[in-house]
Structure formats: structure tokens, C-alpha cells
Amino acid sequence: xxxxxxxxxxxxxxxxxxxxxxxxxxxxxxxxxxxxxxxxxxxxxxxxxxxxxxxxxxxxxxxxxxxxxxxxxxxxxxxxxxxxxxxxxxxxxxxxxxxxxxxxxxxxxxxxxxxxxxxxxxxxxxxxxxxxxxxxxxxxxxxxxxxxxxxxxxxxxxxxxxxxxxxxxxxxxxxxxxxxxxxxxxxxxxxxxxxxxxxxxxxxxxxxxxxxxxxxxxxxxxxxxxxxxxxxxxxxxxxxxxxxxxxxxxxxxxxxxxxxxxxxxxxxxxxxxxxxxxxxxxxxxxxxxxxxxxxxxxxxxxxxxxxxxxxxxxxxxxxxxxxxxxxxxxxxxxxxxxxxxxxxxxxxxxxxxxxxxxxxxxxxxxxxxxxxxxxxxxxxxxxxxxxxxxxxxxxxxxxxxxxxxxxxx
Numbered sequence: 172x173x174x175x176x177x178x179x180x181x182x183x184x185x186x187x188x189x190x191x192x193x194x195x196x197x198x199x200x201x202x203x204x205x206x207x208x209x210x211x212x213x214x215x216x217x218x219x220x221x222x223x224x225x226x227x228x229x230x231x232x233x234x235x236x237x238x239x240x241x242x243x244x245x246x247x248x249x250x251x252x253x254x255x256x257x258x259x260x261x262x263x264x265x266x267x268x269x270x271x272x273x274x275x276x277x278x279x280x281x282x283x284x285x286x287x288x289x290x291x292x293x294x295x296x297x298x299x300x301x302x303x304x305x306x307x308x309x310x311x312x313x314x315x316x317x318x319x320x321x322x323x324x325x326x327x328x329x330x331x332x333x334x335x336x337x338x339x340x341x342x343x344x345x346x347x348x349x350x351x352x353x354x355x356x357x358x359x360x361x362x363x364x365x366x367x368x369x370x371x372x373x374x375x376x377x378x379x380x381x382x383x384x385x386x387x388x389x390x391x392x393x394x395x396x397x398x399x400x401x402x403x404x405x406x407x408x409x410x411x412x413x414x415x416x417x418x419x420x421x422x423x424x425x426x427x428x429x430x431x432x433x434x435x436x437x438x439x440x441x442x443x444x445x446x447x448x449x450x451x452x453x454x455x456x457x458x459x460x461x462x463x464x465x466x467x468x469x470x471x472x473x474x475x476x477x478x479x480x481x482x483x484x485x486x487x488x489x490x491x492x493x494x495x496x497x498x499x500x501x502x503x504x505x506x507x508x509x510x511x512x513x514x515x516x517x518x519x520x521x522x523x524x525x526x527x528x529x530x531x532x533x534x535x536x537x538x539x540x541x542x543x544x545x546x547x548x549x550x551x552x553x554x555x556x557x558x559x560x561x562x563x564x565x566x567x568x569x570x571x572x573x574x575x576x577x578x579x580x
Contacts, residue, residue, distance in 0.1 A: 173259055173262060173263075173264070174262040174263065176391075176392050177390070177392050177393075178262075178263045178264060178267055179392075181263050181267045181387060181391070182267055182270070184387025185267070185271045185274050185387065186383070187380045187384070188271065188275065188278065188380055188384050188387065189219075189274045189277070190379070191274075191278045191377055192219055192278050192281050193376065194372075194376025194379075194380060195373060196214075196215040196216055197212070197376065198369075198370055198374055198376075198431075199212070199284065199373070200212040200369055200373070200572075201366040201370035201371075201373060202370055202481045203289060203481060204289060206564055207288060207564060208365070208564060209563075209570045209571065210289075210293070210564055210568060211289075211481075213293070213568060214281070214284035214288070218277050218281050219277055221297070221300060222273070222276045222277040222280065223277070225276070225301065225304055225305075226276050228249065228250055229246065229249055229309075230273070230304065230308075231248060232245060233245075233246070233305075233310070233313065234272065234309045234316075235268075235272065235312070235317045236248035236249075237253070239313060239317070239319070242310055242319060242320060243309070243313055244309070244317055254266065254269070260390075261391070262391060263390065263391070275312075275332060275384075276304060276308060278336070279308060279332070279335070279340050280303060280340065282337070282341065282344065282487050283303075283483060284344075285481035285482065285483035286341075286344025286347055286479045286481070286484060287344065287347050287348055287480065288480040288481050289354055289559065290354055290480075290553055290559055290563075291347070291351055291552060291553060291554070292550065292554050292567070293568070294550060295546050295550050295551065295553075298545075302542040302546065303538065303542045306538040306541060306542055307339060307343065307535055308335070308339065310534060311531065311535075314530070314534075315327070315334055315335050316329075316335070321527045321530055321531070325526045325530065326510070326519075326520070326523040327523045327524050327526060328444075328499075328509050328523075328524065329443045329495065330388050330442070330498075331385045331388040331399075331442045331445055331446070332442050333439075333443025333444075333492075333495040334495060334531040336442065336487075336491070337439050337488065337494075338532070339535045340483065340488075341483050341486070341487035341488020341489070341490075341491060342488050342531075342532065343539045344479065344483035344487075344488070345471075345477065345479055345483070345484035346535075346539045346540070347552075348477055348478055348479050348480070349477060351552050351553050352553070353476075354559065355556055357478050358476070364428055367427055367428060370428055370431050371431055374431040374434055374435060377438070381407070381438045382400055382404075385399045385402070385403045385441070385442060385445040386400045389446060395446055395507055398445075398450075399445040402441055402444070402446075402448065402450055403453075405453045405454050406437040406438065406440055406441035406454070406460075407434050407437040407438045407441070408437065409437060409453075409454050409456075410433045410435075410460055411430050411433040411434045411437060412433070413433060413457070413458050414429045414430060414432055414433025414461045414465065415429060415433060417461065417465050432482075433461045436461045436464040436486055436490050437456075439486060439487055439491055440456045440457060440459075440490045441453055441457065441494060442494055443495045443498050444494055444501065444502075447498055447502045448497075448502060449501065452497070452503075455497070456494060459493070464489050464490050464493075467484075498524055499512055499520045499521030499522070499524030499525070500512045500513045500514055500521060501513075501514055502520045510523070554566060554567070
């Protein structure tokens with residue numbers, strides 16, 4: 172039955188999720204190098220156009236459309252056929268639900284671009300994201316939220332996108348970073364964040380939008396949305412404080428970049444759990460996800476020597492895995508269903524979470540290699556050495572974020 176309050180709430184949450192992608196553009200742009208500022212922002216920005224058009228054409232139908240099987244939806248609702256202004260989904264217009272889920276399809280592939288910053292051709296990235304949405308994101312969304320294998324058959328819980336958003340994008344970024352290779356001067360040049368205020372601005376916009384991201388996943392203005400809101404705030408805050416503590420232990424000083432990264436780690440960790448765990452558990456998730464991501468970033472870069480440029484896998488992939496696992500540890504069925512977590516002496520939900528994560532890995536790894544292989548067959552994935560040294564702002568876009576700057580990069 173239609174509910175005007177829930178509808179207004181969901182439209183506001185959708186707008187909050189939509190501003191996250193510009194926020195990520197500022198976050199990645201500030202973290203990267205000066206000569207790649209435009210490219211880093213464009214890599215997130217273009218997805219707004221691509222994802223919206225694709226979702227209307229086939230994305231919604233393949234994710235949530237009528238029919239389908241355990242792995243993918245159907246084509247019955249292509250171009251949103253069969254959906255009218257009077258169609259209702261969980262007390263809100265179906266168009267409101269479509270808009271909310273459409274916003275997720277924008278921010279998710281944008282996260283991927285942090286791993287390959289400074290070295291992937293823009294046209295190759297464009298085609299890759301289009302293919303990846305078809306072969307990875309839409310099937311995953313269906314399997315987790317659309318009545319498919321992971322959510323309905325395995326019973327894994329993912330409130331707002333641990334599997335669908337963070338593990339999928341982070342893992343894809345890591346694979347692309349390996350396939351494309353390191354930046355030409357990696358391990359030979361000291362990489363410094365070129366615009367710290369932009370990083371803080373990007374984090375602030377992401378934090379603001381994330382409340383819509385998690386609260387809106389309750390699909391209504393209700394007690395569950397309020398619970399998810401508080402859980403999100405608690406995890407983000409404790410993640411920030413823990414990263415600041417690690418900065419002090421590691422280098423004796425608190426850094427703004429570290430504080431911003433801690434907020435993002437805390438947000439990622441609580442995303443799958445926000446509607447299933449108690450607030451005290453959200454505090455633990457935030458406190459533990461920062462050290463886990465901190466260690467994961469060091470392992471990836473220092474031990475395995477993988478150039479995950481802006482730590483997409485280090486924060487989103489590892490944070491999503493950790494949050495998904497702890498959902499199985501702390502799940503309280505009294506909040507929003509599911510089975511009791513490990514903390515209550517039960518193992519069913521924990522192993523369902525592990526199974527869901529493993530299936531996600533299979534889908535993402537297989538789909539990413541297929542997409543990268545198709546793109547590579549038709550065009551190079553990576554810019555050449557000279558273009559990379561000049562910077563992708565000029566070589567790929569013919570623009571400069573700082574046209575009056577004449578110094579060395």
C-alpha cells in the first residue's frame with residue numbers, strides 16, 4: 172500500500188546516494204597526483220551518465236525484473252516496460268525503488284577506478300565499466316537482493332552492499348591493477364597526496380551520502396532506518412578514531428588523510444551489517460575494520476607489491492569482507508531477521524556469510540577477467556609510457572586542473 176512518508180524518505184535517500192559519486196571524485200582526485208586530477212575525477216563522473224542509461228535499458232530488469240533464475244533476472248522489464256507511475260514496491264512507487272537502486276549502480280563501478288588511477292586508458296575504462304555492469308553488478312544485485320542464489324538460497328545477509336558494492340568493486344580493482352601493472356615510477360618515486368582539502372571534502376560528501384545509502388536500504392521511514400543511521404554514525408566514528416590511533420603509533424602524528432581513510436573504512440565495514448547488528452556491535456565493527464584495512468593495505472603494497480593506487484581493494488574490498496563476516500558474528504534476529512550470529516553460540520549465519528562472500532568472489536573474478544579480456548582484444552588497457560609520464564589530464568582529456576602551474580610534478 173502506498174505510503175507518502177516512505178516515498179519522500181526514499182527520494183531524499185536517493186539524492187544522498189547520488190551525491191556520493193561526486194564526493195568520491197573529489198576524494199580520489201585529491202588523493203592522486205596533480206597531473207591526473209581531471210582524469211581521476213572524470214573516471215568517476217562519466218559513470219553517472221553511463222550507469223543511468225544502462226540501468227533504465229536493461230539493468231533494472233536483469234537485477235529485479237519479473238522472472239529470472241538464481242543467477243540473473245529477465246528481460247521482461249527492459250526500458251522499464253510494464254512499470255507505471257502507480258506500480259508499488261514495498262509501500263513506495265516502483266520508480267522510487269528503481270531510482271534508489273540506480274544510484275548504487277553509479278557509485279559501485281566508480282570505486283573500481285581508484286585501483287587503476289594514473290594509467291588506464293579512458294576509452295578502455297568506459298567499455299570495461301559497461302561490460303562489468305552487465306556481467307558482474309546486475310547478476311550480483313539479483314543474487315543478493317532480487318531473490319537469487321546468495322540472498323534466498325544461501326541465506327547471506329547484505330543490508331546495503333557489502334557483497335554487491337564493496338567486495339565486488341574492490342576485488343575488481345585489485346584484479347585490474349594486477350592486469351595493467353604498476354605505474355612506471357612505482358617504488359621509485361615518493362607519492363604524496365596532492366590536495367588534502369579535496370580529500371577531506373570528498374570524505375565529507377561521502378559520509379553525508381552514506382546515511383542515505385544505509386538508512387535508505389530499510390526502504391522506508393521506520394525504526395530500522397533509524398537504527399541503520401545510528402549504526403552507521405557509530406562505526407564511521409570509531410573507525411576514524413582507530414585510524415588516528417594507528418597514525419600515532421606508526422609515525423607519532425595524527426594525519427587528516429588517515430582520519431578520512433578511517434571514516435571510509437568504518438562506513439564500508441558497517442554497510443552489510445547496519446540493519447542486522449546491535450549498536451554496540453557497530454562500535455566493534457568500526458574499531459576493528461580500521462586495523463584490518465590498515466594491515467591489508469600494507470600487505471598488498473609492501474609484501475605483494477601490487478599497485479592498488481588509491482587503495483580501492485585495501486579499504487572497500489577488505490572492509491567489505493570484514494563487515495560481511497562480522498555480520499555473521501553479531502547478527503541479532505530481533506532487529507531485522509536472519510539467524511543468530513556466532514556471539515549467540517550459533518554458526519548458521521556465519522557460514523552463510525562466508526558462503527556468500529565466496530560466491531561473490533567467483534562471480535567477480537570470472538566476470539572481471541572476461542570483461543578485461545574482451546576490452547583488451549579490441550584496444551589497449553593502458554596508456555603508453557610517455558602519456559603516463561605527461562599525465563592523463565593532458566594525454567586523455569586535453570585539460571589541466573591547474574593550468575597556471577608550471578613546476579615539476
